Amino acid sequence: MLFAVRMDVDIPRDLDPEVREDLVAREKAYCRELQKSGEWVHIWRCVGQYANISVFDVADNEALHQILWNLPLFPYLTLDVTALARHPSDLAPTSSRKT
Amino acid sequence: MLFAVRMDVDIPRDLDPEVREDLVAREKAYCRELQKSGEWVHIWRCVGQYANISVFDVADNEALHQILWNLPLFPYLTLDVTALARHPSDLAPTSSRKT
Amino acid sequence: MLFAVRMDVDIPRDLDPEVREDLVAREKAYCRELQKSGEWVHIWRCVGQYANISVFDVADNEALHQILWNLPLFPYLTLDVTALARHPSDLAPTSSRKT
Amino acid sequence: MLFAVRMDVDIPRDLDPEVREDLVAREKAYCRELQKSGEWVHIWRCVGQYANISVFDVADNEALHQILWNLPLFPYLTLDVTALARHPSDLAPTSSRKT
Amino acid sequence: MLFAVRMDVDIPRDLDPEVREDLVAREKAYCRELQKSGEWVHIWRCVGQYANISVFDVADNEALHQILWNLPLFPYLTLDVTALARHPSDLAPTSSRKT
Amino acid sequence: MLFAVRMDVDIPRDLDPEVREDLVAREKAYCRELQKSGEWVHIWRCVGQYANISVFDVADNEALHQILWNLPLFPYLTLDVTALARHPSDLAPTSSRKT
Amino acid sequence: MLFAVRMDVDIPRDLDPEVREDLVAREKAYCRELQKSGEWVHIWRCVGQYANISVFDVADNEALHQILWNLPLFPYLTLDVTALARHPSDLAPTSSRKT
Amino acid sequence: MLFAVRMDVDIPRDLDPEVREDLVAREKAYCRELQKSGEWVHIWRCVGQYANISVFDVADNEALHQILWNLPLFPYLTLDVTALARHPSDLAPTSSRKT
Amino acid sequence: MLFAVRMDVDIPRDLDPEVREDLVAREKAYCRELQKSGEWVHIWRCVGQYANISVFDVADNEALHQILWNLPLFPYLTLDVTALARHPSDLAPTSSRKT
Amino acid sequence: MLFAVRMDVDIPRDLDPEVREDLVAREKAYCRELQKSGEWVHIWRCVGQYANISVFDVADNEALHQILWNLPLFPYLTLDVTALARHPSDLAPTSSRKT
Numbered sequence: 001m002l003f004a005v006r007m008d009v010d011i012p013r014d015l016d017p018e019v020r021e022d023l024v025a026r027e028k029a030y031c032r033e034l035q036k037s038g039e040w041v042h043i044w045r046c047v048g049q050y051a052n053i054s055v056f057d058v059a060d061n062e063a064l065h066q067i068l069w070n071l072p073l074f075p076y077l078t079l080d081v082t083a084l085a086r087h088p089s090d091l092a093p094t095s096s097r098k099t
Numbered sequence: 100m101l102f103a104v105r106m107d108v109d110i111p112r113d114l115d116p117e118v119r120e121d122l123v124a125r126e127k128a129y130c131r132e133l134q135k136s137g138e139w140v141h142i143w144r145c146v147g148q149y150a151n152i153s154v155f156d157v158a159d160n161e162a163l164h165q166i167l168w169n170l171p172l173f174p175y176l177t178l179d180v181t182a183l184a185r186h187p188s189d190l191a192p193t194s195s196r197k198t
Numbered sequence: 199m200l201f202a203v204r205m206d207v208d209i210p211r212d213l214d215p216e217v218r219e220d221l222v223a224r225e226k227a228y229c230r231e232l233q234k235s236g237e238w239v240h241i242w243r244c245v246g247q248y249a250n251i252s253v254f255d256v257a258d259n260e261a262l263h264q265i266l267w268n269l270p271l272f273p274y275l276t277l278d279v280t281a282l283a284r285h286p287s288d289l290a291p292t293s294s295r296k297t
Numbered sequence: 298m299l300f301a302v303r304m305d306v307d308i309p310r311d312l313d314p315e316v317r318e319d320l321v322a323r324e325k326a327y328c329r330e331l332q333k334s335g336e337w338v339h340i341w342r343c344v345g346q347y348a349n350i351s352v353f354d355v356a357d358n359e360a361l362h363q364i365l366w367n368l369p370l371f372p373y374l375t376l377d378v379t380a381l382a383r384h385p386s387d388l389a390p391t392s393s394r395k396t
Numbered sequence: 397m398l399f400a401v402r403m404d405v406d407i408p409r410d411l412d413p414e415v416r417e418d419l420v421a422r423e424k425a426y427c428r429e430l431q432k433s434g435e436w437v438h439i440w441r442c443v444g445q446y447a448n449i450s451v452f453d454v455a456d457n458e459a460l461h462q463i464l465w466n467l468p469l470f471p472y473l474t475l476d477v478t479a480l481a482r483h484p485s486d487l488a489p490t491s492s493r494k495t
Numbered sequence: 496m497l498f499a500v501r502m503d504v505d506i507p508r509d510l511d512p513e514v515r516e517d518l519v520a521r522e523k524a525y526c527r528e529l530q531k532s533g534e535w536v537h538i539w540r541c542v543g544q545y546a547n548i549s550v551f552d553v554a555d556n557e558a559l560h561q562i563l564w565n566l567p568l569f570p571y572l573t574l575d576v577t578a579l580a581r582h583p584s585d586l587a588p589t590s591s592r593k594t
Numbered sequence: 595m596l597f598a599v600r601m602d603v604d605i606p607r608d609l610d611p612e613v614r615e616d617l618v619a620r621e622k623a624y625c626r627e628l629q630k631s632g633e634w635v636h637i638w639r640c641v642g643q644y645a646n647i648s649v650f651d652v653a654d655n656e657a658l659h660q661i662l663w664n665l666p667l668f669p670y671l672t673l674d675v676t677a678l679a680r681h682p683s684d685l686a687p688t689s690s691r692k693t
Numbered sequence: 694m695l696f697a698v699r700m701d702v703d704i705p706r707d708l709d710p711e712v713r714e715d716l717v718a719r720e721k722a723y724c725r726e727l728q729k730s731g732e733w734v735h736i737w738r739c740v741g742q743y744a745n746i747s748v749f750d751v752a753d754n755e756a757l758h759q760i761l762w763n764l765p766l767f768p769y770l771t772l773d774v775t776a777l778a779r780h781p782s783d784l785a786p787t788s789s790r791k792t
Numbered sequence: 793m794l795f796a797v798r799m800d801v802d803i804p805r806d807l808d809p810e811v812r813e814d815l816v817a818r819e820k821a822y823c824r825e826l827q828k829s830g831e832w833v834h835i836w837r838c839v840g841q842y843a844n845i846s847v848f849d850v851a852d853n854e855a856l857h858q859i860l861w862n863l864p865l866f867p868y869l870t871l872d873v874t875a876l877a878r879h880p881s882d883l884a885p886t887s888s889r890k891t
Numbered sequence: 892m893l894f895a896v897r898m899d900v901d902i903p904r905d906l907d908p909e910v911r912e913d914l915v916a917r918e919k920a921y922c923r924e925l926q927k928s929g930e931w932v933h934i935w936r937c938v939g940q941y942a943n944i945s946v947f948d949v950a951d952n953e954a955l956h957q958i959l960w961n962l963p964l965f966p967y968l969t970l971d972v973t974a975l976a977r978h979p980s981d982l983a984p985t986s987s988r989k990t
Contacts, residue, residue, distance in 0.1 A: 001258045002143060003281070004152050005345065012310060013903060013966065031188040042141075043189050044101060044154075047182035047952050048896060048959040048970040053103050055143075060199045060258070061344050065283035068345040075310065079345040083146035083201070083281055085263035089130040090142050100951045102974070104840065111805060112210060112273065146259050147203065147266040147277040159892045159951070160839050164976035167840040174805065178840040182894070182974055184956035200341060202350050211408060211471065229386040240339075241387050242299060242352075245380035245457050246401065246464040246475040251301050253341075281344035287328040288340050298456045300479070302543065309508060357397045357456070358542050362481035365543040372508065376543040380399070380479055382461035398539060400548050409606060409669065427584040438537075439585050440497060440550075443578035443655050444599065444662040444673040449499050451539075479542035485526040486538050496654045498677070500741065507706060555595045555654070556740050560679035563741040570706065574741040578597070578677055580659035596737060598746050607804060607867065625782040636735075637783050638695060638748075641776035641853050642797065642860040642871040647697050649737075677740035683724040684736050694852045696875070698939065705904060753793045753852070754938050758877035761939040768904065772939040776795070776875055778857035794935060796944050823980040834933075835981050836893060836946075839974035845895050847935075875938035881922040882934050 001057065002041070002084040003064055008051040011076045026072040039067060055084075100156065101140070101183040102163055107150040110175045125171040138166060154183075199255065200239070200282040201262055206249040209274045224270040237265060253282075298354065299338070299381040300361055305348040308373045323369040336364060352381075397453065398437070398480040399460055404447040407472045422468040435463060451480075496552065497536070497579040498559055503546040506571045521567040534562060550579075595651065596635070596678040597658055602645040605670045620666040633661060649678075694750065695734070695777040696757055701744040704769045719765040732760060748777075793849065794833070794876040795856055800843040803868045818864040831859060847876075892948065893932070893975040894955055899942040902967045917963040930958060946975075 011020055034040035042055040058064045068079060110119055133139035141154040157163045167178060209218055232238035240253040256262045266277060308317055331337035339352040355361045365376060407416060430436035438451040454460045464475060506515055529535035537550040553559045563574060605614060628634035636649040652658045662673060704713055727733035735748040751757045761772060803812055826832035834847040850856045860871060902911055925931035933946040949955045959970060 001260075003259075004143065028188045032190055035188075035190045042154075043186045044103065044183040045186040045956060047184050047956045048972045052186055053181065053183065055141075061201075061281045062199075062283050064281070065342060065344045081281060081345045082152065083259045083262070083279060084143040084152065085146050085260050087142045087144040087151055089127045089134075091131055091134045100953075102952075144263060146263045147279045160894075160974045161892075161976050163974070164837060164839045180840045180974060182952045182955070182972060184953050202341065226386045230388055233386075233388045240352075241384045242301065242381040243384040243461060245382050245461045246477045250384055251379065251381065253339075280350065282341040282350065283344050285340045285342040285349055287325045287332075289329055289332045298458075300457075358399075358479045359397075359481050361479070362540060362542045378479060378543045380457045380460070380477060382458050400539065424584045428586055431584075431586045438550075439582045440499065440579040441582040441659060443580050443659045444675045448582055449577065449579065451537075478548065480539040480548065481542050483538045483540040483547055485523045485530075487527055487530045496656075498655075556597075556677045557595075557679050559677070560738060560740045576677060576741045578655045578658070578675060580656050598737065622782045626784055629782075629784045636748075637780045638697065638777040639780040639857060641778050641857045642873045646780055647775065647777070649735075676746065678737040678746065679740050681736045681738040681745055683721045683728075685725055685728045694854075696853075754795075754875045755793075755877050757875070758936060758938045774875060774939045776853045776856070776873060778854050796935065820980045824982055827980075827982045834946075835978045836895065836975040837978040839976050844978055845973065845975065847933075874944065876935040876944065877938050879934045879936040879943055881919045881926075883923055883926045 001060065003056045003058065004082040004084055005054045005056060005068065006046075006051065006080040007054065007071075008049070008078040009073060009076060010050070010078070011073070023072050030070070030072055034067060039063075100159065102155045102157065103181040103183055104153045104155060104167070105145075105150065105179040106153065106170075107148070107177040108172060108175060109149070109177070110172070122171050129169070129171055133166060138162075199258065201254045201256065202280040202282055203252045203254060203266070204244075204249065204278040205252065205269075206247070206276040207271060207274060208248070208276070209271070221270050228268070228270055232265060237261075298357065300353045300355065301379040301381055302351045302353060302365065303343075303348065303377040304351065304368075305346070305375040306370060306373060307347070307375070308370070320369050327367070327369055331364060336360070397456065399452045399454065400478040400480055401450045401452060401464070402442075402447065402476040403450065403467075404445070404474040405469060405472060406446070406474070407469070419468050426466070426468055430463065435459075496555065498551045498553065499577040499579055500549045500551060500563070501541075501546065501575040502549065502566075503544070503573040504568060504571060505545070505573070506568070518567050525565070525567055529562060534558075595654065597650045597652065598676040598678055599648045599650060599662070600640075600645065600674040601648065601665075602643070602672040603667060603670060604644070604672070605667070617666050624664070624666055628661065633657075694753065696749045696751065697775040697777055698747045698749060698761070699739075699744065699773040700747065700764075701742070701771040702766060702769060703743070703771070704766070716765050723763070723765055727760065732756075793852065795848045795850065796874040796876055797846045797848060797860065798838075798843065798872040799846065799863075800841070800870040801865060801868060802842070802870070803865070815864050822862070822864055826859060831855075892951065894947045894949065895973040895975055896945045896947060896959065897937075897942065897971040898945065898962075899940070899969040900964060900967060901941070901969070902964070914963050921961070921963055925958060930954075 011023070015023075031040055031043065035043075039056055039058055040054060041057045042053075044053050045051075046053060056064055056067065058067065064081070068074065068081075071077060110122070114122075130139055130142065134142075138155055138157055139153060140156045141152075143152050144150075145152060155163055155166065157166065163180070167173065167180075170176060209221070213221075229238060229241065233241075237254055237256055238252060239255045240251075242251050243249075244251060254262055254265065256265065262279070266272065266279075269275065308320070312320075328337060328340065332340075336353055336355055337351060338354045339350075341350050342348075343350060353361055353364065355364065361378075365371065365378075368374065407419070411419075427436060427439065431439075435452055435454055436450060437453045438449075440449050441447075442449060452460055452463065454463065460477070464470065464477075467473065506518070510518075526535060526538065530538075534551055534553055535549060536552045537548075539548050540546075541548060551559055551562065553562065559576075563569065563576075566572065605617070609617075625634060625637065629637075633650055633652055634648060635651045636647075638647050639645075640647060650658055650661065652661065658675070662668065662675075665671065704716070708716075724733060724736065728736075732749055732751055733747060734750045735746075737746050738744075739746060749757055749760065751760065757774075761767065761774075764770065803815070807815075823832055823835065827835075831848055831850055832846060833849045834845075836845050837843075838845060848856055848859065850859065856873070860866065860873075863869065902914070906914075922931055922934065926934075930947055930949055931945060932948045933944075935944050936942075937944060947955055947958065949958065955972075959965065959972075962968060
């Protein structure tokens with residue numbers, strides 16, 4: 001089941017630089033782990049923004065919420081979630097591995 | 100070079116039904132042709148909306164504009180275009196075939 | 199899996215009155231059928247608005263999209279969809295029969 | 298008498314962690330007490346958001362205001378209140394125990 | 397129980413003038429009847445707008461919805477409803493006759 | 496001459512508690528004094544909000560500005576001012592004592 | 595007593611050209627008459643817009659509403675009204691002839 | 694050449710009171726100096742707001758920018774600039790001394 | 793003196809095709825004539841939109857307004873005007889030929 | 892390939908003045924260097940705003956993102972990016988040196 005999520009990042013300027021570096025590193029590791037598990041299907045940088053557009057492939061709403069809620073940068077993110085369905089013009093065999 | 104595009108469709112209620120049917124069929128054919136050529140990389144239906152989120156992989160801005168401007172449904176679409184770049188956390192080898 | 203959906207209705211003034219009456223009747227029947235099947239869990243009128251707030255319990259995104267897309271009044275609706283998850287403070291045994 | 302309320306939580310980052318923990322614990326206890334008394338009828342987490350959609354069943358506006366004003370997290374909440382009425386398509390015997 | 401309601405009127409230009417005149421007359425009669433019954437407590441014109449700000453004193457949400465839904469001009473109104481409670485600084489004995 | 500004013504209060508969290516208490520007490524006294532003088536005609540709490548909707552009856556714009564500018568909480572208020580006129584459907588003899 | 599009013603004009607395309615011409619002529623005459631009477635103090639065209647920013651000097655809210663409501667183009671205007679007061683930095687002896 | 698400018702003031706609460714007093718005094722002096730030179734043609738207080746609507750009469754865009762950029766309160770202002778032209782209904786001989 | 797103008801075009805669907813064609817042709821001719829005269833300095837298509845971003849170099853506000861008001865497509869345009877000044881980092885000798 | 896970018900600057904008031912001065916100087920140098928390389932084609936100050944409208948001419952999205960991300964003031968900027976294409980009415984031989 002697919003969801004598009006736009007994430008805008010706003011890390012407070014006065015966050016301790018080490019804490020910040022650690023957070024960003026953990027976010028990257030967390031993101032890559034979920035790419036390997038097949039749940040974080042796409043991630044693109046929005047040009048000129050500290051933001052990304054991502055696509056997730058998850059078992060259900062609960063699974064998506066757990067993933068997003070546990071993002072290391074979650075307290076500094078504005079998230080916009082769009083539930084996706086198969087488009088009738090899509091040629092790909094199935095857009096989600098999980099249904 | 101990748102772009103995310105959200106398309107919201109609003110076909111006027113009083114459009115001749117045959118014209119409408121023809122337009123929608125041509126839109127579908129056009130979309131599939133561009134999927135085959137590798138320029139319309141993804142298309143997903145937004146749940147509960149006559150709308151889609153798409154990803155295009157094109158040579159440049161000019162190419163994207165030609166594709167969008169020539170959509171059979173173009174006069175009835177609201178388009179929102181976001182230029183994309185490679186995200187540093189992305190594990191995929193390269194996100195675009197065209198650079 | 200639960201979703202909250204707000205539906206704002208805007209039926210064109212010049213719609214044939216019989217067509218309108220028929221549409222509204224079919225909408226009502228469709229809604230009640232989905233209440234009986236357990237997919238349309240709640241529907242409340244928003245005071246002073248031709249609008250409702252509903253809760254759906256569905257198998258997945260695809261199922262929700264099919265339900266909404268097939269609403270007889272769909273062409274005249276503005277829909278706002280919010281994916282829901284279980285709240286940690288909720289005392290109810292499980293908020294959805296479908297997971 | 299029913300009301301839908303969306304609550305978005307924004308606890309300041311520099312709040313003392315113990316104060317924060319205490320606040321969140323008291324919010325949870327308060328919420329559960331009102332569920333038991335039958336006034337806080339539903340609470341759902343919005344996926345990917347520190348937010349919930351709730352439904353309250355109260356005697357009148359005054360009662361709802363007292364409940365919301367006394368939420369332990371009230372100073373950190375953005376609240377959006379929608380008065381609800383019975384929907385003509387609703388099959389449930391009566392949507393509110395209090396009228 | 398009190399509610400503030402702002403009503404913005406937008407009667408379609410091509411409505412038959414007699415129908416329009418009749419609607420406006422019926423709206424006025426309806427409004428005055430509810431003033432006499434004590435449910436439509438205040439009505440003020442917003443300067444420079446075809447709009448009013450009104451205050452209603454009703455038994456419950458259901459009663460308010462019935463009043464608004466049956467406004468002769470309802471199809472041409474945009475309504476914004478705010479539930480009101482007693483303000484702690486208010487000197488008046490009780491702001492609503494109905495609690 | 497009547498004006499509707501909505502006031503949203505946002506007192507900074509780090510304001511000294513005694514200063515805050517004093518401000519709120521002075522606001523209440525100021526509000527009651529103007530009710531007695533007949534200039535602050537109505538004040539209602541917006542349910543679930545640290546906000547009120549008020550109606551003022553003043554000699555002119557200048558008088559209203561002086562009243563609002565001197566609110567003890569003025570630096571922490573967002574104010575929305577709507578000039579009011581008599582509504583043709585209003586049954587009350589005159590809505591303002593000052594014209 | 596002064597008010598700033600922004601007026602955005604949107605005359606329907608299908609209005610009879612003679613009716614339109616007559617409306618615009620009457621609007622101009624009405625505007626000039628009120629300039630002569632000293633109530634319509636300023637009128638400026640907003641560059642690149644079918645819109646103006648005006649300043650009115652009137653006895654009270656009621657007078658302003660009558661002026662605006664009777665604008666020949668009123669049904670095709672979007673009006674935004676701001677009540678004005680004397681600015682403490684203003685060097686002019688008095689900003690309004692009517693207080 | 695005329696411009697309308699709305700200025701909303703938001704001086705940070707923690708600014709040193711002497712600095713603040715000095716800034717406000719310099720702003721007032723600066724404003725009056727430009728009134729005398731004929732460039733700051735009008736300034737009105739918006740009722741109930743720490744804001745003003747002003748009209749400037751300047752040689753060109755560059756001159757307006759220099760005036761605004763050098764406002765002592767500039768760092769604490771939100772400015773909204775509208776270029777003005779002569780309105781065809783205006784009876785005044787010429788609305789700007791500088792063209 | 794420079795101005796940036798964004799123009800969004802929305803030609804009504806039911807405009808006579810010949811009228812439409814003629815309008816678009818006249819718009820093109822008008823635009824090119826003003827490019828030759830040096831007043832319409834730049835025009836770029838916004839990708840995926842029936843819209844352009846343009847830069848004008850004009851003698852004053854009045855000149856810009858005359859240019860925009862006389863655009864053949866003016867009744868079908870939404871215009872957003874931004875006055876420009878020289879940027880201190882700009883290396884170009886002078887950004888405008890007209891000052 | 893051309894892009895229009897609007898940049899709104901908001902440097903925190905409590906930034907160390909030397910750090911601020913250094914940042915602004917480096918921003919200026921960076922901007923001029925990119926003007927010389929031909930990538931930062933235009934930069935204009937928006938009148939009355941700490942903001943600019945710029946046009947970039949870059950090889951692709953990736954190049955634009957690198958330029959913007961590395962702006963010394965990037966953490967304090969709000970950026971709005973619009974992809975541009977050649978306009979059919981444009982008389983200039985080619986609007987971009989890079990395609």
